[in-house]
Structures are given as structure tokens and as C-alpha cells.
Amino acid sequence: MSELMNNDFSKVMFDRHSIRQFDSTTKISREELQEMIKQATTAPSxxxxxxxxxxxxDTPEGKAQLKKAAMRFNHPQIDTSSAIIFLAGDTKSHEVYRDVWQKVYEAGKIDKTKLDNILNTFLPLYEKATPEFLTLDATIDCSMVAMQLLLIARAHGYEANPWSGFDFKTIIPTLGLDAERFVPVMAISLGKPAKDQQVLKTDRYDAKTLTEFL
Structure with a gap:
């Protein structure tokens, strides 16, 4: 794992702002992009x-394809970013669930009783679930990993912009994915901010007005 450029949690989290104009000359290697994704997938699910x-x-051809389903006001962060990572929810992830936990068992991390309990408790829930349940579940998972990816990008010295301004009906087939399996969640544009980028530092709602205690 490469050394993080920014390992100050408070700066990574509280100084994060959405960037819409990037330095188009900045390139992020696919190796580093893959590493950021790997780090982000430590998120819970x-x-x-x-x-x-x-x-x-991360190619001109890929960006042109993405723009076929993206709303025009999101074209700047497509055109100027080093890369866009699109997150799609996998509604059939449970089909490999047995294999995943079998490997955990074979690695000696859990015993047979725990393995059977996991497979007999959770797997039937998903095998019998409605499409609506699976869609919501996958969307929540993607939201968790997306927030982690935004923070990981800052730790690597980049900025990011999460967006969902695209045609939800066409984005999945536009990107070559199976529309019966995957559901759209969001895109994240990554890169270095353009030098003339003016960051809008918006205020947050008073958390007290949004909170209830029981």
C-alpha cells in the first residue's frame, strides 16, 4: 500500500468539498485507482x-460513452477529471455469498457451526427477497463504500465530486452492465482541483434540528 499523503483525519473529513472543475492535465494511474477502490471496500455492508x-x-472514449447518459451540467466534472468511478449496486451478490464464507471457513477464521449459522440465517433471506429489497440493500452498501472512497481520495491527495445527474433508465446499459442485475447509485469524479476552481463552502443544517432522542 502506498503511503498516504494526508493522514490527518480531521483534515480529510472536515476539509472535504465537492470539486466540479479539475486540472485536466493530472493523471491518476490505474494502479492507484485500483488501490483506492481496494481501500474503500473495507467499508461495512x-x-x-x-x-x-x-x-x-479514465479514457476519452469512456467519458464520451458516459456522457450519453449524463446530464449536461455534469459534463465539466466528466471532461476535466482524471477519472470517474461509477458505483452500481449488485442485486445478485448473494449468489456468491456461499463461496465467500466457505473461503473464510477454509482459512480457519470461523468454525463449521458459525459457517452453517451464517448460511442458514442470511442466505435464505436474500434468496427469497423481492427486487425492491435487493435494490435498496445494494444502494445502501454502495453509499457506504462511496463515502469511504471520497475520504480515501483526499488521503491520496486528490479531491472528488459525487454526482447522480444521469438517466437512471439508460446509464446501466450505456456502461455495458446487465440491467437485470445492476442498479445505478452514483458516480464519483476524481482529480486535482483546477487552479481557478472556487470552492463553495456551504453551511450545514443545525444538527439539533435534525436529531431526536428516544
Missing amino acids: ACNLQSWHFIVI
Whole structure:
């Protein structure tokens, strides 16, 4: 793992802002992009299903393809970013669930009783689930890993912009994915901010007005 450029949690989290104009001359290697994705996937997921899938778009051809389903106001962060990572929820991740936990068992991390308990408790829940349940579950998982990816990008010395301004009906087939399996969640543009980029530092709502205690 490469050394993180920014390992100050408070700066990584509280100084994060969405960037829409990037320095188009900055390139992020695919090796580093893959490393950031690997680090982001330490995020939690429902029943450890890890229902996320990543499409990395870092070529002019890929960006042109993405723009076919993206709203025009998001074209600047497509055109200028070093890469866009599109997150799609995998509604069939449970189909490999048995294999994942079998490997955990074979590695000696859990015993047979624990393995049987996991497979008999959680797997039937997903095998019998409705499409709506699976879609929501995968969307939540992707949201968790997306936030982690935003922070990881800052730790690597980059900035990012999460966005969902695309046609939800066409984005999945536009990116070459199976529309019966994958659901769109969001895209994240990554790179170095343009030198003339003016960051809008918005205020947050008063957390007290959004909180209830029971």
C-alpha cells in the first residue's frame, strides 16, 4: 500500500468539498485507482454481501460513452477529471455469498457451526427477497463504500465530486452492465482541483434540528 499523503483525519473529513472543475492535465494511474477502490471496500455492508460494483472511466472514449447518459451540467466534472468511478449496486451478490464464507471457513477464521449459522440465517433471506429489497440493500452498501472512497481520495491527495445527474433508465446499459442485475447509485469524479476552481463552502443544517432522542 502506498503511503498516504494526508493522514490527518480531521483534515480529510472536515476539509472535504465537492470539486466540479479539475486540472485536466493530472493523471491518476490505474494502479492507484485500483488501490483506492481496494481501500474503500473495507467499508461495512449488509451481511457482508459487499453488493457494490465499480466501473472506472479514465479514457476519452469512456467519458464520451458516459456522457450519453449524463446530464449536461455534469459534463465539466466528466471532461476535466482524471477519472470517474461509477458505483452500481449488485442485486445478485448473494449468489456468491456461499463461496465467500466457505473461503473464510477454509482459512480457519470461523468454525463449521458459525459457517452453517451464517448460511442458514442470511442466505435464505436474500434468496427469497423481492427486487425492491435487493435494490435498496445494494444502494445502501454502495453509499457506504462511496463515502469511504471520497475520504480515501483526499488521503491520496486528490479531491472528488459525487454526482447522480444521469438517466437512471439508460446509464446501466450505456456502461455495458446487465440491467437485470445492476442498479445505478452514483458516480464519483476524481482529480486535482483546477487552479481557478472556487470552492463553495456551504453551511450545514443545525444538527439539533435534525436529531431526536428516544
